[in-house]
Amino acid sequence: GENVEQHPSTLSVQEGDSAVIKCTYSDSASNYFPWYKQELGKRPQLIIDIRSNVGEKKDQRIAVTLNKTAKHFSLHITETQPEDSAVYFCAANGGSQGNLIFGKGTKLSVKP
Amino acid sequence: EPEVTQTPSHQVTQMGQEVILRCVPISNHLYFYWYRQILGQKVEFLVSFYNNEISEKSEIFDDQFSVERPDGSNFTLKIRSTKLEDSAMYFCASSVEGAVVKLFFGSGTQLSVL
Numbered sequence: 306g307e308n309v310e311q312h313p314s315t316l317s318v319q320e321g322d323s324a325v326i327k328c329t330y331s332d333s334a335s336n337y338f339p340w341y342k343q344e345l346g347k348r349p350q351l352i353i354d355i356r357s358n359v360g361e362k363k364d365q366r367i368a369v370t371l372n373k374t375a376k377h378f379s380l381h382i383t384e385t386q387p388e389d390s391a392v393y394f395c396a397a398n399g400g401s402q403g404n405l406i407f408g409k410g411t412k413l414s415v416k417p
Numbered sequence: 418e419p420e421v422t423q424t425p426s427h428q429v430t431q432m433g434q435e436v437i438l439r440c441v442p443i444s445n446h447l448y449f450y451w452y453r454q455i456l457g458q459k460v461e462f463l464v465s466f467y468n469n470e471i472s473e474k475s476e477i478f479d480d481q482f483s484v485e486r487p488d489g490s491n492f493t494l495k496i497r498s499t500k501l502e503d504s505a506m507y508f509c510a511s512s513v514e515g516a517v518v519k520l521f522f523g524s525g526t527q528l529s530v531l
Contacts, residue, residue: 339519341460348508348522349460394460404450404473405520407460 307332307399311408318385319416326411328395329377335397338371338378339405343392352393353380385415419443421523423509429529430499438494438526440509449492450510450520451484453477460508466492499530 339354396405
């Protein structure tokens with residue numbers, strides 16, 4: 306089945322800097338790759354997603370890139386703000402019904 | 418914006434007891450899921466449900482677990498005889514589509530097994 310690896314597990318940046326989180330997946334049949342942000346004690350919230358027919362997608366300060374050949378995808382956050390501090394999870398769809406398989410998460414801390 | 422709702426928000430139970438976690442998915446969604454998250458760890462897939470039957474389940478979802486859609490709005494997860502290691506946050510999720518899913522998560526039920 307699908308396996309998703311995520312790095313780094315923790316990331317600390319200064320406000321205004323960029324943050325990059327990387328994920329790899331194992332199942333070449335996966336074709337949907339969302340990113341979720343989870344604040345402490347709250348539900349995961351979808352922040353951006355990308356499908357396998359697209360190489361890059363951007364939404365304001367957030368962008369995601371996908372390399373299907375290498376089976377990896379990355380989240381880029383520019384001009385980070387303290388409110389970006391959270392745990393970020395990447396995921397890939399697996400199985401016949403596309404249930405999501407999550408990475409282990411990256412705890413992002415943005416220092417003012 | 419429509420939301421997936423879950424009750425209760427916290428559930429404390431004794432080991433060996435049965436618990437039922439309840440969810441109301443978004444009304445026009447057709448695919449329903451349960452995930453769990455042990456404190457500080459990743460979100461893990463348990464089961465997916467479509468057209469009134471289980472579509473897929475993980476190895477975590479053993480004979481102690483069951484799901485049901487008892488009416489047109491509720492989706493429940495039952496744990497028959499809870500174990501200490503069942504303590505986790507349980508998230509319900511729903512989506513309109515299946516294979517290329519945009520999941521909407523509920524706020525979770527924190528289950529503590531003593």
